[in-house]
Amino acid sequence: MVNVSIARRYARALLDVASEAGRVDAVAEQLSAFAQAFAKSPELTDVLLNPAYTRTQRSQVVEGVMKALPGGADPLLASTLRLLVDRNRQGYLPDIARLFGDMADARAGRVRGQVTTAAPLSADALAGIQKSLQQLTQRNVILETRVDPSLLGGVSAQVGSILYDGSLRTQLEEMRRELKQH
Structure with a gap:
């Protein structure tokens, strides 16, 4: 079982140092790419x-990937x-990358x-959804799209832990439940 508090300490320390240097986004992007390389x-x-x-x-492999x-x-x-690698904590890398990204976004x-949509969205439609979600959350929203x-x-949108579900499938399911009750 991975101890997330250890990963959180490394992520926080890296975030603090990257913030002082003004390179948070660059470090986040590279850390994510590094973690994905190992995950794949x-x-x-x-x-x-x-x-x-x-x-x-291990050190040679990490240096090569860097x-x-x-x-x-x-x-x-x-x-x-x-x-x-020196402290034998490389197993925490995926958690460190995830936590670093979350902390950088929060900061x-x-x-x-x-x-998630049934068909691909146009750029204008995606921009409209993003603007609506920013107004709802009062935060800058970065969206990933998925077609299902x-x-x-x-459209079904999840921002953080909140799900905004306006999909036809969900609406039909609600109608089916209501009709069953009567």
């Missing part, structure tokens, strides 16, 4: 988590990743959300 590759994950590999081997990042890894991120007054044909029509 079972071989890389094995090197990080398997005790059969030495600290030197060099593969576009423009190379930010020095702040590089030193944090080296520290994780910047942003919230992330997901919009099972919605039949309408």
Whole structure:
């Protein structure tokens, strides 16, 4: 079981240092890319988590992945990743990346959300939904889009823990429940 408080401490420390340097967004982007690289590759994950590999081997793999990042890894991120390997905390990397992103968004007054539609949205429609959600939440909303044909029509948006469901599927389901009651 992963101790999230350890991941939170590393994420907070990296956020504080990146804030002082004015590079929070760049570090967040690179940290996310780094964590995704390991999540997508079972071989890389094995090197990080398997005790059969030495600290030197892990360090070499981490250095190689950092060099593969576009423009190379930010020095702040590089030193944090080296520290994780030195202290055998590399297993916390996915949680650190997630928590760092959440903390950076909170500090910047942003919230992330997901919009699900039955068909792809035009840029204007997405901008309108984003503006409405910003007015509802009083925060800057960054949206990801997803297409799910099972919605039949309408829009379902989740921002933080709040779900705004205006999908045709949900409306039909509510009508079905009401008709069953009568």
